């Protein structure tokens with residue numbers, strides 16, 4: 393609160409900046425190092441979610457950044473808190489998500505003495521963030537926080553870390569609030585769009601690959617309209633399936649892990665590849681094998697909001713420095729050629745996608761996770777939000793779930809385990825009316841399972857569908873491939889996950905047979921509590937197509953052991 397002289401503490405100025413920039417939620421684990429900022433939240437209108445571990449808090453903020461396109465915000469304390477948060481910062485970096493982490497820091501006078509819990513934030517977070525800084529003077533809070541919002545969202549979005557010396561937060565200053573930030577749009581030039589149209593008119597078999605961040609509901613609709621007008625096949629990159637309606641007649645499938653071989657063949661055969669929004673990292677390039685480096689054989693168009701990503705690995709024929717939001721809007725000006733030569737190919741691409749994802753095959757064991765994914769696809773509302781972390785269980789989401797709406801999948805393209813539960817907490821907290829489902833593995837869940845307590849504390853009824861196969865399945869799969877039969881450090885002795893849910897004050901139920909899932913899921917929803925539906929999955933069912941033993945046998949045969 394302002395005192396009579398109009399002064400505010402650094403903590404108050406800071407929280408008022410968050411309000412000015414439109415922040416509605418922050419996620420934190422408290423620390424004595426930023427008590428003055430915490431106190432400022434006491435009588436201000438921002439929802440504070442207190443978490444159980446900073447990794448959870450940072451992932452919640454990252455999920456908010458993914459969902460809204462505006463910086464998610466978290467608060468952590470000094471060395472132990474900030475370093476616990478690092479996986480969330482790393483995800484924001486790799487996934488190009490706007491995020492701001494404020495960190496309580498030792499008082500200014502103690503800096504550089506390695507005071508209690510002191511770390512050098514610029515050195516530790518320098519390579520993970522777009523900007524790591526410290527506020528020395530409370531009067532400069534409006535300036536620096538405004539820059540943090542602009543930096544996190546502009547160009548290629550990413551994380552920003554701002555350290556807050558404890559004594560700076562209690563200083564009293566008279567200073568004006570910053571005006572609200574506006575994310576800076578990055579537009580394609582008129583000549584870019586003209587050149588793109590020319591390339592399209594000359595093409596025989598074009599394909600568009602979409603991913604990355606800086607999309608919006610409007611861009612989602614524009615890209616679908618553009619694809620429809622030009623009958624252009626569109627594939628989505630790893631964990632960005634929600635960027636295109638899976639039942640749109642132009643949808644060609646998911647270019648992630650374990651993609652449809654027909655999709656790969658189609659991309660290889662294309663004469664024009666238009667990549668929109670995504671970095672050309674390991675996933676979209678299928679381990680840097682899909683296109684020649686540095687000069688792709690196909691005519692190659694790369695559209696990205698970060699200029700430094702254009703030409704980073706692949707030298708595009710046409711590089712367009714634009715955010716997907718602006719690019720999708722500009723596409724309204726592209727005219728189709730007189731004759732669309734690839735129309736039949738697009739129809740076949742979509743048929744191939746439907747066939748590839750239609751029905752799961754049989755699986756070892758009594759619980760067929762493919763059948764359960766099919767049930768979810770048929771019974772969840774189209775706007776349900778699926779949150780997931782990393783592990784082989786996610787292969788069934790990518791293969792069988794059909795995302796129909798914008799931002800209905802919140803998952804780490806960075807492949808970080810433990811993301812699903814915090815993401816689900818954040819999604820349910822900011823979208824209380826939406827159905828939220830977390831899909832987790834047993835290993836994955838326990839990396840941030842403690843945030844189930846946060847879900848109970850805030851009364852956030854989402855369902856965790858937890859696939860318990862008693863192994864770190866992904867690593868075991870690779871282990872059997874590379875070192876068949878030599879099992880080490882991939883087996884897990886698990887708790888009773890249904891009892892875990894109940895012990896936290898949630899609802900828990902164990903499913904032993906596929907057919908029991910529907911009733912168990914209904915009971916979980918009916919409970920009105922955060923819930924875990926614990927699936928006992930046979931470890932043999934490690935991929936949608938190949939069992940663990942088959943992988944081992946194949947390795948033994950090919951290695952001649």
Ligand SMILES: Cc1ncc(C[n+]2csc(CCOP(=O)(O)OP(=O)(O)O)c2C)c(N)n1
Nearest residue numbers: 783784785809833834835836863864865866
């Ligand atoms: C934070 C983190 N640590 C380790 C890994 C390496 N890793 C990838 S998948 C995986 C196992 C996942 O196990 P689980 O969640 O049980 O899923 P499953 O593969 O069994 O379906 C591991 C250890 C990772 N991706 N992220």
Ligand SMILES: [Mg+2]
Nearest residue numbers: 833834863865
């Ligand atoms: Mg597992």
